Amino acid sequence: MGSLSIWHWLVVLLIVVLVFGTKKLKNMGSDLGGAVKGFKDGMKDGSQNAADAESAPAGQVTQDTRADKNAIDVEAKQKS
Numbered sequence: 001m002g003s004l005s006i007w008h009w010l011v012v013l014l015i016v017v018l019v020f021g022t023k024k025l026k027n028m029g030s031d032l033g034g035a036v037k038g039f040k041d042g043m044k045d046g047s048q049n050a051a052d053a054e055s056a057p058a059g060q061v062t063q064d065t066r067a068d069k070n071a072i073d074v075e076a077k078q079k080s
Contacts, residue, residue: 017025 020028
């Protein structure tokens with residue numbers, strides 16, 4: 001009674017297709033695939049950046065290559 005058979009899943013799939021339509025399901029599938037691919041690429045880039053930071057000598061600051069080229073780096077000073 002607690003388990004669902006293959007026929008139950010087929011009926012649920014049929015209802016989902018009727019409600020959303022095949023085109024919308026295809027678009028959602030491709031969007032989900034793109035999101036997963038982006039997540040994997042981000043994780044790969046993150047692990048490479050972590051490895052680069054570990055290989056830098058102590059006391060040396062590594063430059064972020066993704067930084068905005070138009071940003072101005074200023075030194076913060078306290079008012080006297």
